[in-house]
Amino acid sequence: MTRLLTRGRLLGAGALSAAVLVAAPFAFAQGPQFFAGDRTPAVRQAVKDGPARNVILFIGDGMGDSEITAARNYEHGAAGRLALDELPLTGSYTTYSVQKGDPGTPNYVPDSAATGSAWATGSKTYNGAISVDAHGNPLPTLLENAKRAGLRTGNVTTAELQDATPAVLGSHVVDRDCKGPQSMQKCPANAKENGGAGSIAEQLVQTAPDVLLGGGKKYFDQTVQAGEFKGRTVLDQAKQAGYDLVTDRAGLQAARADRPLLGLFAGGNMEVQWTGPGAKVGGTDPTRCEANPKLPAAAPKLAEMTGKAIELLDQPQGRGKGFFLQVEGASIDKQDHAANPCGQIGETVGLDAAVKVATDYAKSHPETLVLISADHGHTSQIIPNDAKSPGQTATLITNEGVPMTMNYATNTPGESQEHTGTQVRVAGMGPGAANIVGLTDQTDIFRTIGRALGLR
Numbered sequence: 490m491t492r493l494l495t496r497g498r499l500l501g502a503g504a505l506s507a508a509v510l511v512a513a514p515f516a517f518a519q520g521p522q523f524f525a526g527d528r529t530p531a532v533r534q535a536v537k538d539g540p541a542r543n544v545i546l547f548i549g550d551g552m553g554d555s556e557i558t559a560a561r562n563y564e565h566g567a568a569g570r571l572a573l574d575e576l577p578l579t580g581s582y583t584t585y586s587v588q589k590g591d592p593g594t595p596n597y598v599p600d601s602a603a604t605g606s607a608w609a610t611g612s613k614t615y616n617g618a619i620s621v622d623a624h625g626n627p628l629p630t631l632l633e634n635a636k637r638a639g640l641r642t643g644n645v646t647t648a649e650l651q652d653a654t655p656a657v658l659g660s661h662v663v664d665r666d667c668k669g670p671q672s673m674q675k676c677p678a679n680a681k682e683n684g685g686a687g688s689i690a691e692q693l694v695q696t697a698p699d700v701l702l703g704g705g706k707k708y709f710d711q712t713v714q715a716g717e718f719k720g721r722t723v724l725d726q727a728k729q730a731g732y733d734l735v736t737d738r739a740g741l742q743a744a745r746a747d748r749p750l751l752g753l754f755a756g757g758n759m760e761v762q763w764t765g766p767g768a769k770v771g772g773t774d775p776t777r778c779e780a781n782p783k784l785p786a787a788a789p790k791l792a793e794m795t796g797k798a799i800e801l802l803d804q805p806q807g808r809g810k811g812f813f814l815q816v817e818g819a820s821i822d823k824q825d826h827a828a829n830p831c832g833q834i835g836e837t838v839g840l841d842a843a844v845k846v847a848t849d850y851a852k853s854h855p856e857t858l859v860l861i862s863a864d865h866g867h868t869s870q871i872i873p874n875d876a877k878s879p880g881q882t883a884t885l886i887t888n889e890g891v892p893m894t895m896n897y898a899t900n901t902p903g904e905s906q907e908h909t910g911t912q913v914r915v916a917g918m919g920p921g922a923a924n925i926v927g928l929t930d931q932t933d934i935f936r937t938i939g940r941a942l943g944l945r
Contacts, residue, residue, distance in 0.1 A: 551822030649705030763835025
């Protein structure tokens with residue numbers, strides 16, 4: 490983690506005191522990054538027509554403008570820039586969902602299942618739905634369409650692979666909680682023993698992306714209840730389908746492209762990168778974030794998973810027409826729910842490192858479309874350090890040596906903080922990226938990617 494230079498002394502992340510509060514705030518920042526001259530030629534150059542060979546879609550779960558700003562302030566300073574800030578074309582999209590059984594009535598505050606289903610299928614649905622319409626009927630997804638077109642496909646997350654955002658690409662169930670064959674209580678019609686396609690874990694294996702990386706091993710360890718694999722685990726089913734299983738960084742680095750890859754790096758969600766005091770009523774003492782001591786040393790970071798996924802998918806042999814890859818930084822949302830600013834910021838910084846991997850690749854592979862957005866907004870706000878908030882607050886010392894107070898007040902203290910219904914940023918580079926400029930809707934991403942890849 491970056492160390493802090495203040496009044497001539499170099500302070501480690503754990504060696505800060507109240508003296509930091511009077512540190513010169515200009516020690517880290519290099520001054521405002523003003524743009525000189527007319528930007529019209531640069532924007533004109535960024536607008537690229539025609540097809541894309543590859544598409545990489547990044548989703549920061551719960552990564553609204555406030556979450557982006559907090560990570561930028563903390564890591565790079567108020568005048569700094571994240572990698573995701575460097576994408577040349579930006580816009581916003583709306584994120585509302587609809588009522589179950591009533592697609593004409595909006596629900597202004599969505600969840601990740603409905604929002605993920607929106608960009609995965611191009612259709613609005615209800616909160617909790619995984620790539621089914623408002624009446625529960627399955628809808629084809631971007632990843633399924635890409636496979637049918639002969640492209641290689643990948644799905645990467647820091648959450649369980651059965652969590653909403655990765656689940657929407659390769660499964661269709663009426664409730665997001667139906668993650669494994671022994672967890673089907675909320676969607677019996679989807680269960681294999683009742684003639685359905687099975688749980689999210691089973692369907693992900695059946696959809697068969699070339700690369701599946703994340704957590705969620707506990708659902709792959711559940712026992713299949715009906716069909717060919719009855720009495721065996723979903724992991725057995727995956728191995729029978731030809732998947733190589735890896736469980737740590739070394740295994741990931743050694744993986745080859747001639748077989749599909751299943752990386753399971755945690756029983757549930759992967760551990761977050763950073764830790765620190767949770768927000769509380771009345772606030773916290775100013776502090777720094779620390780590396781998470783629970784993070785396994787052998788666990789790959791999101792940037793490493795992203796780089797390996799691109800390496801494996803960008804192969805001439807077999808389906809060499811190109812690829813579609815989705816990458817999720819999942820625990821920005823989960824730490825926002827927990828009112829944990831260090832966890833939230835660390836996961837945003839981790840996603841940003843993965844974005845840098847992809848944009849570096851795209852610069853040398855200009856036929857690649859890179860898109861970055863969020864599924865929905867979330868609770869955290871940056872407020873004045875002396876504000877008397879009725880919610881929960883925590884004050885962090887940024888890498889500039891300046892206090893930054895984060896506020897969480899979308900639910901009663903002690904309860905899970907709530908999503909918000911705000912529009913969120915979408916940014917892009919490469920062929921077709923101009924389609925995200927201005928205000929669009931989340932469902933338009935389905936069509937933007939579909940057009941870029943020539944999908945039906």
